[in-house]
Amino acid sequence: MIILYGDQLLKREQVHVDIEDRAYQFGDGIYEVIRIYDGQPFHMQDHLDRLEKSAKKIRISLPYELDHLEALLKELIRQNDFTQGNLYLQVSRGTAPRNHAFPKNISPVIIAYTQPFERPIKEQTEGIRAKTVNDVRWLLCDIKSLNLLGAVLAKQEAYDHDCKEAILVRDGMVTEGSSTNIFIVKDGILQTHPANQLILHGITRKITLQLADQLQIPVKETAFDRSALFEAGEMFLTSTTMEICPIIQVDGQPVGNGKPGKITRRLQKAFVQSISSNSKR
């Protein structure tokens, strides 16, 4: 397997992470997960733009231009002969003797590699179960930070209850999933949390809102409370890996009639069409 390390493409065995890499010691860095379908990156530009925004917010200056990074990532895909799955990309603030404050003259470390992953067709067809969990994360959730402990603990709590996703609730309001954005349909209106600092501004969330607009599905980007989950007719989550996936049960209660809803199905269909038009480009 070939890995992008800095601006070099190396064999995995040649790449070694330093024990004083700040990503490793502090989670001091940012990341992206980019989907590859048929060897083509999906919405790469949106991911790179978000990476740049996250970098700015934590005061990391990327060591080279995004165009150069994009070219290196495409070369990584080509050299691995990679067709289906995820491209993981992370930027650490760099390596220096351990001390919380930013070290002087530190250079960011970029690492990227590919991970095969099939589209989760079973989950998308049948829907998944979710569990509500307190959102105890920090208040800058729009930064795609490497600090994922809050998400890790929430996801595990869901798994411990035989659920696939944790729906996070802060001050009584639903924010997002532990690694997904959450949508409900109530009275024919699609609803999701506004893109502020309490959620990650998901690329799939953005695509879904564009598709809803094209399909003339009414949308409200307003926060809703936990009880709305139990009154919703439909519910789904979105993410780069899960795409659009119905949620059919929350905390043991069926959502609507307990089956994936009609609006969810329309959006899923439109999403799959956008994947195939991406692959044909």
Ligand code: PMP
């Ligand atoms: N929210 C959180 C907390 C996430 O970690 C993710 C995926 N990394 C998402 C939402 C979905 O974002 P995207 O659609 O860009 O994958």
